[in-house]
Amino acid sequence: MIGESMYQELILEHYKHPQGRGLREPYDAEVHHVNPTCGDEITLRVRVGDAGKIEDVSYDGQGCSISQAAASVLHELATGSTVEETLSVVDEFTRLMQGRGQVEADEEVLGDAVAFAGVAKFPARVKCALLSWMAYKDAVVRSASR
Amino acid sequence: MTSTSLDVERIRKDFPVLSRELPGGRRLVYLDSGNSSQKPAPVVETVREHLAMHYGNVGRAMHVLGAESTEAYESARDKLAAFVGAPSRDEVIFTKNASEALNLVAHAFGPHLWGATEAADPRFALGPGDEIVISEMEHHSNIVPWQLLVQRTGATLKWFGVTDDGRLDLSELDRIVTDRTKIVSIAHQSNVLGTVNPVAAVLRRAREVGALVMLDASQSVPHHPVNVAELGVDFVAFTGHKMLGPSGIGVLWGRGELLEAMPPFLGGGEMIEAVWMDHSTYAPIPHKFEAGTPPIVEAVGLGAAVDYLQGVGMDAVEAHERELTAYALDALREVPGLRLIGPASLEQRGGTLSFTLEGIHPHDVGQILDDEFGIAVRVGHHCARPLHLRFGIPATTRASFYLYNTTGEVDALVRGLHHVQKVFA
Numbered sequence: 001m002i003g004e005s006m007y008q009e010l011i012l013e014h015y016k017h018p019q020g021r022g023l024r025e026p027y028d029a030e031v032h033h034v035n036p037t038c039g040d041e042i043t044l045r046v047r048v049g050d051a052g053k054i055e056d057v058s059y060d061g062q063g064c065s066i067s068q069a070a071a072s073v074l075h076e077l078a079t080g081s082t083v084e085e086t087l088s089v090v091d092e093f094t095r096l097m098q099g100r101g102q103v104e105a106d107e108e109v110l111g112d113a114v115a116f117a118g119v120a121k122f123p124a125r126v127k128c129a130l131l132s133w134m135a136y137k138d139a140v141v142r143s144a145s146r
Numbered sequence: 147m148t149s150t151s152l153d154v155e156r157i158r159k160d161f162p163v164l165s166r167e168l169p170g171g172r173r174l175v176y177l178d179s180g181n182s183s184q185k186p187a188p189v190v191e192t193v194r195e196h197l198a199m200h201y202g203n204v205g206r207a208m209h210v211l212g213a214e215s216t217e218a219y220e221s222a223r224d225k226l227a228a229f230v231g232a233p234s235r236d237e238v239i240f241t242k243n244a245s246e247a248l249n250l251v252a253h254a255f256g257p258h259l260w261g262a263t264e265a266a267d268p269r270f271a272l273g274p275g276d277e278i279v280i281s282e283m284e285h286h287s288n289i290v291p292w293q294l295l296v297q298r299t300g301a302t303l304k305w306f307g308v309t310d311d312g313r314l315d316l317s318e319l320d321r322i323v324t325d326r327t328k329i330v331s332i333a334h335q336s337n338v339l340g341t342v343n344p345v346a347a348v349l350r351r352a353r354e355v356g357a358l359v360m361l362d363a364s365q366s367v368p369h370h371p372v373n374v375a376e377l378g379v380d381f382v383a384f385t386g387h388k389m390l391g392p393s394g395i396g397v398l399w400g401r402g403e404l405l406e407a408m409p410p411f412l413g414g415g416e417m418i419e420a421v422w423m424d425h426s427t428y429a430p431i432p433h434k435f436e437a438g439t440p441p442i443v444e445a446v447g448l449g450a451a452v453d454y455l456q457g458v459g460m461d462a463v464e465a466h467e468r469e470l471t472a473y474a475l476d477a478l479r480e481v482p483g484l485r486l487i488g489p490a491s492l493e494q495r496g497g498t499l500s501f502t503l504e505g506i507h508p509h510d511v512g513q514i515l516d517d518e519f520g521i522a523v524r525v526g527h528h529c530a531r532p533l534h535l536r537f538g539i540p541a542t543t544r545a546s547f548y549l550y551n552t553t554g555e556v557d558a559l560v561r562g563l564h565h566v567q568k569v570f571a
């Protein structure tokens with residue numbers, strides 16, 4: 001049924017066993033984002049190392065399975081990559097989410113995040129998936145301006 | 147099981163959408179009437195007929211269509227007045243929705259710099275040291291207008307708390323409502339808890355101290371017989387789209403003498419008596435508060451909704467919902483990990499049931515109920531964030547009933563919730 005396409009096994013897995021959850025030191029920037037329509041919120045920190053490498057993305061927050069799983073997948077994808085690489089993943093993820101289900105996902109770029117493709121068909125839930133990713137983008141920008 | 151007081155299967159046939167098939171072959175189970183209700187065929191038809199055959203602007207057009215439109219619009223006012231027992235039809239002000247009705251009243255208070263032509267009434271004079279009282283269970287529409295008012299005037303906002311079982315906490319009534327209180331504005335029935343508030347007790351205290359009383363009746367007028375004169379309050383706000391009518395139309399009822407003493411809300415056409423370049427005089431109520439071309443068709447549609455509800459009988463509507471609520475309270479009790487937010491008994495409560503499911507976010511609950519079963523509920527804070535903060539939760543899932551719901555739909559909800567729990571187990 002329709003619902004099954006949104007609640008992919010991988011999303012449920014990440015929701016039940018979130019990766020990298022909890023706020024950690026050291027960090028270069030911390031942001032707090034909320035989704036005012038549903039009250040989901042996230043506090044997110046990034047640690048950027050030498051040569052623009054993301055050493056850690058740590059986060060804490062509350063929300064639905066989609067927003068929590070998206071944060072967990074983000075942690076996995078971003079940690080160990082360069083800022084530049086991760087920002088292109090964020091862009092691709094944003095494009096997918098805002099594509100109303102009409103956009104073909106680039107699995108090469110997105111990796112596990114491709115599991116969220118089904119969410120794009122539910123306008124009300126797109127913000128849930130994007131919450132942590134937008135927070136991450138914001139945090140990276142702030143860390144660079146320090 | 148069908149209701150003894152109301153033939154729900156016959157009523158369902160009047161609502162075209164209820165026999166609609168959703169994508170994927172799902173049947174619609176609509177449990178979101180507290181958010182907005184569905185519309186019966188007579189309302190749809192009345193709106194269509196008015197738009198197609200009788201449409202013209204009201205109040206000012208000197209031709210047949212203008213006359214017919216005005217007649218339809220004004221007779222909708224008569225119907226609304228009769229429906230809520232207003233002593234005079236002129237006390238029924240059409241607004242855009244309940245929110246606008248609440249804002250209209252809040253706007254009347256202030257330092258009274260507005261009109262050179264009308265004497266400022268001390269009951270609406272508001273400044274530092276004066277107090278407004280609301281409650282923690284209010285919809286944002288009955289919170290924010292008062293916040294804006296105290297920000298403008300330097301007055302103080304106070305509120306009643308809510309007890310653990312979802313009742314208005316009146317234990318400190320005399321401390322909260324004092325002789326500084328200018329108005330008490332509370333929900334008649336909570337849109338989250340379902341609680342019906344004890345108006346008489348609040349009113350008694352308000353009268354002792356000379357304060358006005360306003361009821362946000364958005365969730366009561368659609369579901370119970372409401373008589374504003376018997377309630378004895380000063381203002382009552384409600385909204386058309388929750389009572390089988392179109393969106394874009396709401397009602398403020400107020401005691402005529404108060405409405406006359408209040409300043410206009412919005413300025414524009416139709417609300418004036420005469421206009422000079424430097425000042426104006428205003429039309430008598432109700433038109434003083436209806437600036438510009440009103441929601442004509444919406445008002446006519448709301449009139450048809452009231453006809454429909456009266457045809458069924460508000461006593462029957464109330465009894466049917468009471469039966470459903472009793473059934474649902476029992477049924478939900480069987481769902482493990484379900485926490486009801488609101489009164490667990492039928493006493494002084496309506497057919498709105500909000501709850502949390504342990505470990506599962508309401509958005510996920512709502513999504514799966516919709517996707518898998520076509521069950522429409524509302525999830526989130528339902529525009530009552532302070533109430534959710536009070537209970538230490540970010541959101542709830544809310545099922546709300548109306549005259550067209552059945553116990554079979556309650557069963558579907560319970561089955562759906564069991565399935566949700568399986569997905570996230």
Ligand SMILES: Cc1ncc(COP(=O)(O)O)c(C=O)c1O
Pocket residue numbers: 180181243244245246285287288333335336337362364365385386387396529
């Ligand atoms: C108790 C209560 N008050 C006010 C409102 C606001 O109604 P409207 O959005 O039509 O102005 C609602 C509905 O959302 C409500 O449930």
